[in-house]
Amino acid sequence: MNATPKPAFDILEFPAQREYRLRGDPEGIGPLVDQITAFIAEATGTTDGSEQFIGLALQEALANAVIHGCGNDPAKSVHCLVGCRPGETAIVVRDPGPGFDYRLLGSPLTREGLASDHGRGVHMMLQIMDEIHYENHGTELHMRKKLGSF
């Protein structure tokens, strides 16, 4: 399982941008994902519902950031940047945690992985997004997706 090499995109170059802060509380993730998904649909001009899969990848990214980056501590927060242009979106998620090495994650497709009740989030992001890349020791996630290509 491999993320892509360092991304060739700069989210600041996307003409439509929004910035969000999420407290380290799992209950806040879902509503924020819904809000961002609606923004993505409008800003990219997507009409086929494919932005819902980006919402799923974002759900996974924010869940990891809140659970592992914030330790579910509402006093901590996650920073999320979303950039859109027609037919494409980019997302950056930053958390205050200690970081991790995604390369050390086991595959959820092994016998043990399939039987496990956790460990699928990064795999799902890799399956959905066209590019994902971790910076700053795994505390900063960059991902990009061309809509309609899922």
Place this chain on the structure above:
Amino acid sequence: MDISTRRVGQVDILKLRGTFRLGDAVDQFRSQTEQLLNDGYTQLVINLAEVPMMDSSAIGTIVRLMTSAKQHGGGVKLVAPSKMVLQTLKMVGLLNIFEVFDSEGQAVESYGEANFAAS
């Protein structure tokens, strides 16, 4: 997410409505299904027709539920997952692990239960 339950013979049918993801939805589902297992009801059918999206937390909860149910001689069967949920289950390799049915009736019948009232 709303969860409604009914029983046909020894089979419990849980109909879920809404997004199934980390937070209250997963906590509520886990709590209700743990109670069913504790009470000895291990043959479960989960109707996903009105669940537009499941995240990895929800999937993990259903996997754990199936493991527990099977350990007690039961199981977990899925009904009418949406296209997105089907694709998500396929993405994580679980589409061939779970039995999926088009209707609650078919799922209940697969446990060998008779006298099913149409849903």
